[in-house]
Amino acid sequence: MSLPEELAAEFSDHLYEGKVNLRDLLPAELQRFFAILGQSSYRTGQLLRWLYLRRVSSFEEMTDLSHRLRSRLEEVAVLPRLRWANSSNSVQDTTKFLFALPDGNCIESVKMRYLEHLGPGRVAVCLSSQVGCAMNCAFCASGKNGLLRSLKAWEMVEQAVQIQRLLDPLQERVANIVFMGIGEPLTNLRQVLRAICLLNCGDGFAVGMRHIAISTCGVVPAIYQLAQKQLPLKLALSLHATTDEVRSRLMPVNRRWNIKELLEACKVYQQATHRRLTFEYIMLDHINDTLADADRLVELLRGLRCLVNLIPWNAIDHPTFQRSSNNRVRAFQERVNSGGLRCTLRCEKGADIDAACGQLRLRTMRGDA
Numbered sequence: 030m031s032l033p034e035e036l037a038a039e040f041s042d043h044l045y046e047g048k049v050n051l052r053d054l055l056p057a058e059l060q061r062f063f064a065i066l067g068q069s070s071y072r073t074g075q076l077l078r079w080l081y082l083r084r085v086s087s088f089e090e091m092t093d094l095s096h097r098l099r100s101r102l103e104e105v106a107v108l109p110r111l112r113w114a115n116s117s118n119s120v121q122d123t124t125k126f127l128f129a130l131p132d133g134n135c136i137e138s139v140k141m142r143y144l145e146h147l148g149p150g151r152v153a154v155c156l157s158s159q160v161g162c163a164m165n166c167a168f169c170a171s172g173k174n175g176l177l178r179s180l181k182a183w184e185m186v187e188q189a190v191q192i193q194r195l196l197d198p199l200q201e202r203v204a205n206i207v208f209m210g211i212g213e214p215l216t217n218l219r220q221v222l223r224a225i226c227l228l229n230c231g232d233g234f235a236v237g238m239r240h241i242a243i244s245t246c247g248v249v250p251a252i253y254q255l256a257q258k259q260l261p262l263k264l265a266l267s268l269h270a271t272t273d274e275v276r277s278r279l280m281p282v283n284r285r286w287n288i289k290e291l292l293e294a295c296k297v298y299q300q301a302t303h304r305r306l307t308f309e310y311i312m313l314d315h316i317n318d319t320l321a322d323a324d325r326l327v328e329l330l331r332g333l334r335c336l337v338n339l340i341p342w343n344a345i346d347h348p349t350f351q352r353s354s355n356n357r358v359r360a361f362q363e364r365v366n367s368g369g370l371r372c373t374l375r376c377e378k379g380a381d382i383d384a385a386c387g388q389l390r391l392r393t394m395r396g397d398a
């Protein structure tokens with residue numbers, strides 16, 4: 030049976046196998062969907078709760094909808110899923126999941142239980158926003174095969190929903206979401222914001238905006254766009270160097286928007302959102318980890334309310350890069366802290382499970398996972 034014209038026209042961006050993909054609709058769009066079906070707006074909340082609180086897979090399970098409505102939904106709508114393809118467990122309470130998308134591509138998501146401040150039974154998840162990545166940072170596995178495509182909102186939300194389903198029997202809850210998996214979220218901003226809307230929605234997944242973070246390599250115009258929205262989202266900036274010369278070598282994006290332009294955008298974001306910023310800094314031996322770098326870092330970030338998070342590099346195939354020794358990391362951290370800038374060391378979890386972005390996907394694509 031073909032889809033009624035009004036639905037096909039209204040939801041042309043959200044069709045899946047010729048039917049409306051209800052997982053990809055925002056609450057207002059769901060309301061419109063039910064209005065077209067001649068249903069009351071009350072259905073929207075019911076559906077959201079089935080999808081994101083009870084996390085069912087089929088209309089059949091939605092027992093507070095009449096049989097008639099359920100069979101109508103079967104005719105015009107679908108609830109696609111991601112397929113769990115692989116996972117690797119770290120001894121350190123981190124699990125990395127590989128999900129297969131409907132088109133056969135794979136993405137990764139990570140579940141982390143180690144953020145003590147979240148409290149017992151609360152976990153953080155790290156979501157992918159794209160299949161592959163176009164940014165081509167020299168130290169990162171995600172960009173090694175370029176960008177295949179961006180994810181749609183529902184494909185991002187589904188990563189969190191699937192992980193939550195696995196946590197349900199353990200009485201644990203996804204309480205924190207970071208867009209720090211494969212991809213550059215700010216080059217897929219529209220869909221990332223749609224995903225955040227669904228993840229944040231009270232009748233839906235209900236994670237507060239303040240517990241959702243976006244990490245970017247520094248796509249400056251998108252930082253301004255995001256600032257204009259004035260959402261209390263956390264923003265993490267992958268800085269990784271203190272001079273344009275080194276940063277451009279590590280991160281091609283710096284040739285387009287340099288450190289100064291990036292930090293100006295950060296200032297505007299902070300003024301708009303009043304949120305503390307996080308600067309991520311991967312420690313690479315003798316490349317960006319000298320005490321002179323530490324001093325420059327303090328100078329660069331002066332005036333911003335922020336935290337520097339040092340990241341031990343998860344080695345990928347690279348001819349020259351090496352991770353900094355513990356001594357160098359400690360000396361760097363002390364120097365930054367004594368300059369009055371708060372600097373933490375990311376506790377290393379999951380080095381044994383290919384924890385860095387794109388590593389499990391890359392290995393699985395090569396057939397050795």
Ligand code: SAH
Pocket residue numbers: 166168169170208209210211212213214244245246247265266267309311340341342343344345385386
């Ligand atoms: N594109 C976004 C988000 C994905 S990467 C960004 O650049 O921020 C998430 C974080 O992991 C970034 O700080 C990134 O630089 C870092 N990262 C990538 N590869 C890594 C590796 N091999 N070891 C440690 N950190 C890595």
